[in-house]
Amino acid sequence: MAFNSLLTKGKSFTALKNAVQIQQLANGHSVGNAMASMTKEKIGSREIVGFGLNGQPYYFDKLDIPMPAIRFKEITPDIQVLREKEKGDWKKLSLEEKKALYRYSFCQTLSEIKAPTGDWKGVVGVSFFGISIALWLFLLLKLYVYPPLPVTFEPERQKAQLQRMIDLRMNPIDGLASKWDYEKGKWKE
Amino acid sequence: MFRTTCMQVGTLCRGVSLLRNNRVVTAGANRFMSSHSTETDEEFDARYEAYFNRKEIDHWEARKAMNDLCGMDLVPEPKIVIAALKACRRLNDIALAVRFIEAVREKCGSKQKEIYPYILQEIRPTLDELGINTPEELGYDKPELALPNVYDVHG
Known part of the structure; x- marks a missing residue:
C-alpha cells in the first residue's frame, strides 16, 4: 500500500514537472534562456x-x-x-x-x-604589533607569575656539577672528559 | 570490489595483448610517449602571422591568439605583432592594439630595455600608418589611475 502511494506520488511529481516545463515553454523560458538571463544580469x-x-x-x-x-x-x-x-x-x-x-x-x-599596493606596510606593522604583545606577556609572566629559578641554576651549583661530571669521566672519547687533562688537572690546550 | 578489480585486470591484460599484436604490425605506433612538436621557430612565426592576417578573423580569435602568445615562453616577433595590429585595425579595436603592445612589453620581462625598443623600432612604420599610439605615448607605461578597493566601493 505504502509502495503504491509512493508510486502515485512519483507519478504526480512527474506530471507536475511536465506541467511546469510546459508552462515555461509557453512563457518562452527554457533552461538555456534562464542561464543566458543570469549571465545578462551579471554582465549587463x-x-x-x-x-x-x-x-x-x-x-x-x-x-x-x-x-x-x-x-x-x-x-x-x-x-x-x-x-x-x-x-x-x-x-x-x-x-x-x-x-x-x-x-x-x-x-x-x-x-x-x-x-605596488603598499599592503606590505600594514602586514609588517601588524606583525610587529603581535610580536610586541608576546614580549610584554613574557615579561609580565616572568615578573608576576613564574616562581624564581631553582637553586641548581646558581653559578656555584653549576660549577660543582661540571666538576662532578669530570670526576665521573663522562663521555671520555669525544665529549667532556676527553677535553680534560687529568694529569695536569686542567682543560687540554 | 574484488570483481571490479578482476575486471580491471582483465581489461588491462587485453589492452597489453592488443598492444603486442599491434606492435608486430606497426612498430612504434603504440609507444607511450609525449609527442614533441617538430615545428621550427620560422614555421611558428609564419603560422601566427598567417593566422592574424586572415581576412575573416574575429574578436574571439584575435584575443585567443594574443592570450595564447602571452602564455608562451617567448616574445612575439615584430612581424607577428604587425600582423596582430593590422587584425585589430580590421576589427576596429584600437584598445586591443594598445593592450597587445603593452602585453608584448610585459613579455620582454627582465630584458625589457633590450627587446622592447627593437620591437618598437620594427613596428614603428605600422604604428604610424594605422595611427596607433604606443602605451608610452598614452602614459600607460606608468600607473595612471588607482583602483579603489572593491570592499570600499559598496561599503
Missing part, C-alpha cells in the same frame, strides 16, 4: 568579445592573460559615438578619445596591475 550590456580565462563571460585584469572575455564598460551614447569614429581613420582620434576607448575595453593598464 557589456559586449562579449573573447575566450578570456576559461570561456566564462567575466571581466578580470591579469598579466599573463591580458585579454578578458568581455569589455569593461557597458555601451553608452558617448562611447557609441567614439566607436563609430573608431571605424574611421585612427589618426583622427585624439589622445583622450583613444584613452577613453581603452578604458571602455579594459579597467586597468598592465602597469597598473603591477603597481
